[in-house]
Amino acid sequence: MLRTIGLMLFLLLPSLSFAQSCSFSTSNMNFSAVDTLSGNQVNSTATISVNCTGTPLQRILLCPNLAAGSGGASSATARQMLNGGNSLNYQLYADSARSVIWGSYSWAYAARSPAYALTLSALGAASGTITVYGAVLGSQPAAATGTYLSSFSGTHAPFRYRYTTNSNCNAASGTSATTSFSVNASVAANCLVSVQNIDFGTRGVLNANVDSTGSVTATCTPGTTYTISLNGGATNSAPTARKMSRGSETVTYGLYKDVDRSQPWGDATTPGSTVPGTGKGADQVLTVYGRVPPQDTPNPGTYTDTVVVTLTY
Template sequence: MRLTLASALACVTVALLAAAQPSLAQALSCSFSINNLNFGTVDSLSGAPARTSANLRASCNGLPNREVVICPNLGSGTGGAKPTTRSMNNSANILEYQLYSDPARLIPWGSYLWPYSPKPPEMNLTLDASGRGSISRQIYGEVFGGQTTAATGSYLSTFSGTHATFLYRYAPSSCYGAVTGSMVHPNFLVTATVAPNCLIATKDVDFGARGVLSSAVDATGQVAVTCTPNTSYTVSLSGGLSNGTPTARKMFKGKETVTYGLYKDPARSQPWGDASTPGSTMPGSGNGQTRYLPVYGRVRPQATPSAGVYTDTVVVTVTY
């Protein structure tokens, strides 16, 4: 009896091991790859957004013809996040952006592991007869326009560890139920570069209607300059159509002229010119805000030409 019982137990044990081996060989495993999101050079003074996208690819091995549910959680990244935005960092400076699950960039790509909404988009993959399968999805990014206070330089946010927690498991299941399954932490970067830039706008110097030019005639115009923070610049004014000196430009009506000057100060003692006249340009440093620079004009007493409209064109140049 003892020999017979031992033989039976041995047969049962061998059968159980043989049955377990295929199941272990077909355990579900998935790997993920994500391209870096590089926004390139961003014009922070423009009101237009900067956009890019990256490809997320999942490859899985498991039971033939089974459906796999993937929950790709993307959190704040090392740059941090607010309820409606994520951030890239450059020292103490930030550049705000967002990741989206749709090409219209209306639905942010979220995570079960952060306090904001919405949650991550669910990815569903059906394995083939050999137990293999792959699926891809785009991650859409947008840097918001009009971030005039973003300083020049390179910006970065890193997604790794808990910032990128991907869960996967066999169906039936859902990303909107209990957060369970096998866990993987893929890595990728979000990067952008804010380049130095300046915008200018002008208001004409209009001396109005005058009679005899027996006394000085003053008028004021304006140059508005907006430059990215930490951008040094100079504003120069050309010599006009006559290529005159800062205090001896000329307005024309045909061959007749009226001589005038442009200055940096209300006393009209500091001529405003270009690099051909050392010290006559206007220096500055950008902070993302618009700087309004008055242009002080003066027509000095001179022989009066015939009546009519006299004009000149002065080119404003911002060098940075």
């Protein structure tokens, strides 16, 4: 009789633990054209892509620290992009509402990196993406035209990761990783214009000069050249022969660049009568000098005219 003897082999295997390894890549954050004269902030985003391997089913804490960047920071709330000696304030955030500043354990201010985690699969791998939210702050009229940049790499982006069940990103703990990206924006030439009306008041007989003033306020990005012209009013008249009207009756008046009322202020149809300027990033108030010369007095009433102010840059 042939008998088969079966042998059972029992093995005790130690649990295996593999060192975690994570790689990161980050897209650039591009704000494109920014209007620095408006009070509106401009938003953009960047994406951090992460791939990790290690012990199956283990949790890896990710701390993508972002410090000041090569442009530095002027305060806890304002990182900076630079264009030579000019700066443009912006900030990076961990949330879409742009209320939680994204910082670093090496950041000079209180904000720290947000904590993210990946749980490795049964095969010991995991990947994901993280969004960085950015905003260029509004109302920065002093920013000159040009391209602004801040770069993140090395000490400006000390990404860290480690096996842990906690979510503490307040220190330089774990394995260091590298990534690099840039934040950029362009400031284009821009101008705003506003006016103050001219009121010659109430007069009787028009037998002497009646003078009054108004103003044109130009606000342009620094270094932006501009020209301001005043058209001929409703009757498209010459600069010193404009007409205020009441029905078919008129009152002649003129607009001038100087207090002596010797330099007419007009438009391109009157050569040399426009006013040039260069933006300084602040309001530039230009006085408009008005004069009603002696003339035949029309019937009583309110006489008006509308002059179109054109700022060309």
